Amino acid sequence: MKLYNFFRSGTSYRLRIALNLKGVDTEQVALDLRKEAHLSKEFKAINPQQLVPALTLDNGTTLIQSPAIIEWLEERYPQPRLLPQDPEARAHVRALAAIVGCDIHPINNRRILEYLRKNFGADEAAILAWCGTWISAGFDAMETLLAADPGRGAFCHGQAPGLADVYLVPQVESARRFKVDLSRWPLISAVDAACAQLEAFQRAAPAAQADAA
Template sequence: MKLYSFFRSGSSHRLRIALRLKGLETEYLPVNLRTEQHFEAQFKEINPQSMVPVLAHDSKVLTQSPAIIEWLEERYPTPALLPANADDRAHVRAMAAIIGCDIHPINNRRILEYLRHQLGCDDAAVNAWCATWITAGFDALEALLGADKKRGDFCFGHAPTIADVYLVPQVESARRFQIDLAPWPHICNVDSACAVLDAFRLAALVMQPDAV
């Protein structure tokens, strides 16, 4: 497997976590978003959308982290990142979607670049934008975590699921945008539980491209 990734990309980070949890090794190929390497013709041939991550396996080229993670779950079902029960799977997917659909897409690099360069927003305005949507999503997720009285140390049950895979990179992003995490103790506890696991720790230790 070849993984095209950028060290600070939240969607790339979540895929790296999922691959580590599955025990899968990849050839790591950094794509430098800061120098707009993703817009170069060579990479656009790989992914016409000019986005990371991309996972190349045999003759397949897989894009979009939710689709790739679901593919990993089907192709490599052990250890499972989704519960066995359909109702529980829906619950875990909903928690992941709070981040993957409602927080991350409007706080990712291309949106922030538009805010900076097309709308003339300064760093304070960009951070306020990010804080607005992270706060709204984290408030909802915190409530869901608090309502689950059977939950262990993770977002669901006693082992990581895709909800944790999505959450940890978003917590890292919140810290980068100088957001105080104190209002969300359940989220902080989940992040701490994940931090001691090799899969999460090693997923964060990736090659940074030049000009970072």
């Protein structure tokens, strides 16, 4: 399998974590978004949306969109589980992941920020304020949900990392990059620290990628 990704992309990062947790090895193909390598005709033939990540399977099928790929992983490689068995707990974990995947990341990703810079004249202070606003709103909600969850352990839910952690850790990394003070979310910080002890998360981190610079 070939994984087309960028070391600093949050969606690529979350998929690398999921692949590592599942023990699935891939050949990584780095696309430097800073040089707009993802906009090439060659990559458009692989992923018409020209976004990372994309995962090309051994049979030539290419999967796109990190939520869809992670769902495929959960179905194709059911152990270890990323979702709990209880339906209500599964909904809770999916909701935590969706706060990041639907409400924080999409409006803070590179193409949105580039549009703000080029079309609205946003300087770096404005970009940091923009990102901090949406990260803070999402993290405030997540912190409250974590505090109210009787099933919370060292991770977002339970004593093993799951889907919510896969989404949360890259967003914490992004928060640091955008200079957001994480001290106001001690539970989120504790989950991030617990995940940082695990090899699956360590190997997926942006700084551990061959193309990191």
